[in-house]
Amino acid sequence: MIQASPPPAAKPAAATPVAAPPTLAARGGFQRALRHRLLPRGRSLVTVVPVFWLLLFFLVPFGIVLKISLSEAAIAMPPYEPLFAWAENVLTLRLNLGNYLFMLEDSLYAVAYLNSLKIAALSTLMCLLLGYPMAYAIARAAPEWRSPLLMLVILPFWTSFLIRVYAWIGILKQEGLLNQFLLWLGVIDAPLHILYSETAVYIGIVYSYLPFMILPLYATLEKLDLTLLEAAADLGARPWKAFVSVTLPLSLPGVIAGSLLVFIPAVGEFVIPSLLGGPDALMIGTVLWNEFSANRDWPVASAVAIALLLLLVVPIMIFQHQQGKQQAAEARR
Amino acid sequence: MRRPNFLYMILALGFAFLYVPILLLVIYSFNASRLVTLWGGFSTQWYASLLGNQQLLSAAWLSLQIAALSATGATVLGTMAGMVMARFGRFRGRAIVGALVTAPLVMPEVITGLSLLLLFVSLEDLIGWPEGRGMTTITLAHVTFTMAFVAVIVQSRMASLDESIEEAAMDLGARPAKVFFVITLPIIAPAVVSGWLLAFTLSLDDVVISNFVSGPGATPLPIEIFSSIRLGVTPEINALATIIVGLVSAGILAAGLWSARQERQRRRDEQLARQGAGELMPISSPPQDAPPH
Known part of the structure; x- marks a missing residue:
């Protein structure tokens, strides 16, 4: 409902009959350019932090659950066998559907x-x-x-x-x-x-x-x-x-x-x-x-x-x- | 009219269904009898014996610490996530980010709990951190599952926020960070505060996830209550429950009054600003009305 209407803040500037001094306009333009350059960086930081957190603590754990569901139980800590084994230059992957x-x-x-x-x-x-x-x-x-x-x-x-x-x-x-x-x-x-x-x-x-x-x-x-x-x-x-x-x-x-x-x-x-x-x-x-x-x-x-x-x-x-x-x-x- | 009466009857019944159990719980916490369901006269002995229960008290203290820490973390991360979803428009991967942020809301807690535990165990195996399970792991887990709630609250507040105020500040030369702290944050403060409170109570209340990620050295309050309930109902738990219900209700009431006052203050400020603008600028056109909220 708000987004559809033109931003009211922009109105007075556009409606002023007297043109703003050129230096001011130039400064505004420079700042706008600066803002556009600064903003993406700030934005990506704001995006990356929560997304990284959720990847690490929400998405990756599901991968681990899937991995462990395919391994064998063992009497150890942690109580399961590793999925990958590296012995004598052979990497073995054991998927247990049991x-x-x-x-x-x-x-x-x-x-x-x-x-x-x-x-x-x-x-x-x-x-x-x-x-x-x-x-x-x-x-x-x-x-x-x-x-x-x-x-x-x-x-x-x-x-x-x-x-x-x-x-x-x-x-x-x-x-x-x-x-x-x-x-x-x-x-x-x-x-x-x-x-x-x-x-x-x-x-x-x-x-x-x-x-x-x-x-x-x-x-x-x-x-x-x-x-x-x-x-x-x-x-x-x-x-x-x-x-x-x-x-x-x-x-x-x-x-x-x-x-x-x-x-x-x-x-x-x-x-x-x-x-x-x-x-x-x-x-x-x-x-x-x-x-x-x-x-x-x-x-x-x-x-x-x-x-x-x-x-x-x-x-x-x-x-x-x-x-x-x-x-x-x-x-x- | 007949229909509305029928509706209000169901409404009253529904509220009775929601509130009678809590009310009974509170009443029976003042029961002198050890038998929870038999009234034996008024007494506050269970509150006294609660104060002597060192185990419960230390569990409560641990839970409060975890709740405060995790609510703060969840509020910072959730506010960021809410802003991303409300403001950053259509960027690549927006749908994925949105799904990732809201998925913890609907994920069954047993799955979240198990997966976080397995993550912590694997991490410890891999890099030696976190050492064992305890306060750190519970706090991390609580931040993860409560930040989604904060994100949703902040997002819905920001969606109804007039973007032009922020644009005006930027046009006046404020850096994005300054715009956020000086303009955006004060406006969305009620949403941020209620997000923090919600994260705090969710953390204070969580049984399932804590059950997975807590260790032998750190037993938070809900786990303590859960195990004692399974052993049997005691009036001491009723007393504890009454205290919790009382504190939460007081907190909610205070937050509600505060945000109502904020809202009134905001309206008054807006009105003053409009009047001031009208006096200062003798424009032919009438001053612009408030945005159609």
């Missing part, structure tokens, strides 16, 4: 992957069903109410994730507050077994990731042109019909962004299943951690990580693409 084959053979891994996908997908759906009306209500609230309401959504996200998950233990326990409450109401006769089950994992994930769903939804719903809904109403559409054919399609970018922001981390979730889940709530994040720490099998843990990454590559690419499109749209305005 870790991946092992994952295919043992059904534990397939079950954990499928279970993670199922839990993440259903939790995402529940977040959407709860988050959409909330985001809609906030976007349609009186303008002075929107910021405080949004703040209320964000605030739990700032308080400790671990503590918020912990809070549910006291609620969901056998003798916990929820069971006490339901018994007192007379809804149930015997306490429900919720903690250490898949249900508790669902509750934990929906609870922890709900803000991630609401924020992008709010961002798209708030920008929605209300006159479109009026037009739909004028043309005879019932509110529900107008919602399905106007509001919902226009808020689709928010739906996609929010869903991916919940789905992707939920697939690899580790804290929630280990604190709230029981043996039936097997998730790939916990499997990876157990391979790494309890079994000390770093190569298999790496293979599990690579497989998880492959599973998430498509959703992550969709998310990145979506973000890129949004940024481009913002830059154009």
Whole structure:
């Protein structure tokens, strides 16, 4: 919106009827030239530093994970065999696909992957069903109410994730507050077994990731042109019909962004299943951690990580693409 | 109207869902009974016993140090990255840089944690640094995963920033570095501050990545809490959680008030500047309106 209009600062100079003294103009020209020469250098420094950091601490590590997933476990520190060996002028490269084959053979891994996908997908759906009306209500609230309401959504996200998950233990326990409450109401006769089950994992994930769903939804719903809904109403559409054919399609970018922001981390979730889940709530994040720490099998843990990454590559690419499109749209305005 | 009422009911329910657990946690931290879920009268004994828990206190101190260090590093790097994405237009590889900057946001933490650990182990093998795992490795890991959050916050603030102010400063002869520190930074300060705060709380809260990259000598607070929760729920953790929630809420409130005041101050300055400009320059055309924000 700003970029499109000519820079106001340039206006007075151009509009001044009296020409500026030539020396001043020359000086300005020189400085502009200087700026253009200086700027690229400053810019490249500003670009290079964070990019170098991310290459070293984010991209290179993936290469190492891939490398170690192809090596053999060993009882040593670090507990894996080197990939390359140099002996008698022969460089040997040993690629061990055993870790991946092992994952295919043992059904534990397939079950954990499928279970993670199922839990993440259903939790995402529940977040959407709860988050959409909330985001809609906030976007349609009186303008002075929107910021405080949004703040209320964000605030739990700032308080400790671990503590918020912990809070549910006291609620969901056998003798916990929820069971006490339901018994007192007379809804149930015997306490429900919720903690250490898949249900508790669902509750934990929906609870922890709900803000991630609401924020992008709010961002798209708030920008929605209300006159479109009026037009739909004028043309005879019932509110529900107008919602399905106007509001919902226009808020689709928010739906996609929010869903991916919940789905992707939920697939690899580790804290929630280990604190709230029981043996039936097997998730790939916990499997990876157990391979790494309890079994000390770093190569298999790496293979599990690579497989998880492959599973998430498509959703992550969709998310990145979506973000890129949004940024481009913002830059154009 | 019937529909809005239904909507506000869901909104109220959603907020109850978000806040009741935290509220219960706080209430039960004042419970005299050791049984976390049975009310046995008001007491502050768990706060007292918390103060005597040397292990938790030293873990908290370590975590605060790591959080402050890593948030500062992440803010410097993230602000740079945010500027690159918001301002430097279309340069070669922009899409790759953008993807690289935002990828840590969505990467599952178990993958980030494992890959960073393997990097540190390989580096130690190769060049002997970092020696073992501890505060250094945790700090480096936290800078890496939190800088993306700072970058996104700074980028969105800069995208809505009037570029002409910076251009004016440059036309007046200010060097780019000076323009940044005198013009840009004060304007984007609220975004930078909230980026720092977010990085700080994310670092203070991180379990998964710390679990991978921490060593036997350095156990940060979340790991300490995590392992004690797995052993069972104790009111002491409730007390600790209440303190954390209280501190974070106070911090957020202070930051919110500060940035609201900044915003008001900015508006007043702009208004004054416009009035001043109108008095000084008797131009026929009316003074230009504020940019359409």
